[in-house]
Amino acid sequence: MVDRSTPPTRPPLSGASLVLRLAGIAVVVAAVAGAFAYVNGTLDPQRLTPKKLINVLETNNGVHPGFRRNHSKGVCVIGHFESSFDARSYSSAQVFNQARTPVVGRFALPAGNPYAPDGAVPIRSMALRFTQANGQQWRTGMNSMPVFPVGTPEAFYQFQQAQSPVPATGKPDPAAVPAFFASHPESAPFLAWIKTAKPSASYVTETYNSVNAFYLVNAAGQRQAVRWSMVPVAQDAPVATAPAGTDFLEKDLVQRIAAGPLRWQLNIILANPGDPVNDASKAWPEGRKVLNAGTLVLESTQPQLNGECRDINYDPLVLPAGIEGSDDPLLAARSAGYSNSYLRRTSEVSQLPAAKQEAQQ
Ligand code: HEM
Numbered sequence: 001m002v003d004r005s006t007p008p009t010r011p012p013l014s015g016a017s018l019v020l021r022l023a024g025i026a027v028v029v030a031a032v033a034g035a036f037a038y039v040n041g042t043l044d045p046q047r048l049t050p051k052k053l054i055n056v057l058e059t060n061n062g063v064h065p066g067f068r069r070n071h072s073k074g075v076c077v078i079g080h081f082e083s084s085f086d087a088r089s090y091s092s093a094q095v096f097n098q099a100r101t102p103v104v105g106r107f108a109l110p111a112g113n114p115y116a117p118d119g120a121v122p123i124r125s126m127a128l129r130f131t132q133a134n135g136q137q138w139r140t141g142m143n144s145m146p147v148f149p150v151g152t153p154e155a156f157y158q159f160q161q162a163q164s165p166v167p168a169t170g171k172p173d174p175a176a177v178p179a180f181f182a183s184h185p186e187s188a189p190f191l192a193w194i195k196t197a198k199p200s201a202s203y204v205t206e207t208y209n210s211v212n213a214f215y216l217v218n219a220a221g222q223r224q225a226v227r228w229s230m231v232p233v234a235q236d237a238p239v240a241t242a243p244a245g246t247d248f249l250e251k252d253l254v255q256r257i258a259a260g261p262l263r264w265q266l267n268i269i270l271a272n273p274g275d276p277v278n279d280a281s282k283a284w285p286e287g288r289k290v291l292n293a294g295t296l297v298l299e300s301t302q303p304q305l306n307g308e309c310r311d312i313n314y315d316p317l318v319l320p321a322g323i324e325g326s327d328d329p330l331l332a333a334r335s336a337g338y339s340n341s342y343l344r345r346t347s348e349v350s351q352l353p354a355a356k357q358e359a360q361q
Contacts, residue, residue, distance in 0.1 A: 048157055050336035054344065056160040060172075061112030066352035069341040071125055071141075073116055074108030075203075075250045076307030079261070079298035081130055087268055087293040090224050091216035093322030094132040096293060101130045103296065106309040107203040107253065110143070117246035122197035124249070126208040126230060126264075127314035128296070136320035139312070141334075142208035142230060145197070148280035149190040153333035159184075186281040199242040202252045204262055207231045212316060212334075213277040213326040216268070225271035225326065227284065230264040230296055254301050266293040277326045305354035313342040 057069045064072060080102050087096040095101045105128040110121055127141040150156050162176040181187050200206055208230040215223045242248065256262060268291040269284065276282045304310055317325050317335040325331045349355060 048154055048333075050333075050340040053153065053157060053160075053333065053337045054340045056157060056164065057112050057341075059164050060160060064112070064114050065348035066345055066350075066355070067114045068108075068112070068345060070112050071108040071110055071127075072112050072114040073118075074106050074125075074304050074309075075253060076302040076304055076309035077105040077107065077253075077257075077298045078300045078302065078308065079103050079105065079296065081266070081294055081296050083294040084292055085294075086291045087216065088218075090218055090222075090226075090268075090270075090291070091322040092219045093138065093216075093320045094134055094136065095130050095138055095320065096322070098133060101132055103298075104129045104131075104308045104312060105298065106304065106312070106314070107249070109249070115246075118249045119199040119242040119246075122194065122199045124200060124203055124206050124208075126203070126206075127309070127312075128230075129309075129312055129314065129318075130320075132320055134320075137318055138320050138323060139314050139316065139318040140210060140228075141314040141316055142210050142228075144200075144206045144208055145190065145193055145211070146209055147189045147193065147283050148211050148330065149187045150184060151186055151279040151281040152329050153337075155184060155186075156330070156333070186279075189281065189283050201242045201248065202256070203249055204253065204256050205232055208264075210316075211280045212328045212331050213271065213280075214319070215324040215326060217322055217324055223324070225275065225277045227269045227271075228293075229267045229269065231267055233263040233265050233295065250301075257298065257301055262298045264296040264298075266296060267291070268293045278328045280328055280330050303354075305352055311346060311349075313338050315339065 054069050080100050083096050108125045110123050124144045130138040159180055162180040163172050165171050166173050210228045213225055213227050216226050217223050270289045275284045315335050315338050
């Protein structure tokens with residue numbers, strides 16, 4: 001039998017080995033602290049960090065506790081996706097290989113003010129979370145513009161800085177945005193689009209684009225670069241002028257969905273060799289092969305203050321097996337920035353107007 005009553009004794013540490021051991025611990029602690037400082041950006045104040053990206057959005061839009069730091073004004077939607085099976089030879093993702101996948105989505109306006117009038121900007125967004133039967137998810141955030149104004153996170157940051165209030169007036173410098181565009185020729189396709197774009201009267205008549213590129217990967221491991229668009233099915237033509245008032249988009253959506261489900265076709269655009277897959281400011285030429293991958297069916301809405309979409313981070317790099325991110329640098333910046341925004345807003349949920357109202361009742 002082994003005697004466990006007396007613990008084995010260790011020889012006492014000599015002075016030298018004690019110093020060595022403490023030095024070893026100090027090295028490990030310093031390395032960990034250094035890693036944190038690197039991730040935080042404190043080692044190199046010039047480095048663009050997720051915190052800086054979100055701080056500049058707060059500077060420009062104000063802090064609205066509990067709300068997203070961008071695309072703050074929105075509404076949740078519930079529905080499902082019906083696969084056409086046309087994308088299954090390109091992707092092993094279950095969403096394309098199974099008849100029906102449940103979806104929780106969100107329509108929104110870009111910019112960080114949850115009280116902005118709906119007519120303030122001509123851009124609308126659609127975000128979707130597909131939850132596959134195997135538990136894997138596909139999250140995507142799409143915009144109604146076909147291309148992004150810039151191709152890198154650094155340029156996005158500078159673009160935001162150009163819109164920040166300056167100390168002398170407390171307002172943005174009116175010359176800063178034109179100066180930004182003058183030094184960023186890559187913005188030309190976006191500027192050409194925005195020149196004629198009008199704020200739509202409805203979320204329902206819009207086409208929503210992935211803007212960034214991704215890869216579809218099939219069971220044999222073959223990769224195809226793609227972008228995708230959600231195109232409205234059999235809906236009336238866009239109304240040229242948005243109605244007066246500030247909050248017409250959500251009312252319009254609630255009314256239309258009460259009359260029956262709303263549908264979009266998922267078009268997947270296949271890149272030709274040589275098409276830019278790492279630059280969201282560049283359009284792909286016309287004439288690319290397009291797959292009709294299936295139909296999005298939206299069946300009900302929920303207010304964003306307590307709906308299912310509120311606590312979803314539509315991080316574009318949450319992808320199922322069979323869909324992969326490209327090396328577009330905006331994707332990693334979006335993923336890190338959305339997570340920073342998500343951490344801020346979810347820690348403030350008790351300050352949302354709905355939570356305040358409930359607390360008062
Ligand atoms: C570096 C560039 C970008 C930054 C820093 C940025 C930042 C943000 C942030 C902070 C949010 C709110 C996230 C949350 O709290 O859940 C957001 C939402 C969104 N962004 Fe971006 N964004 C960038 C580029 C893009 C691009 C290229 C697209 C193109 C489609 C896009 C589409 C969207 C959409 C659709 C939403 C709304 C998602 C929702 O409804 O929750 N963003 N963005």
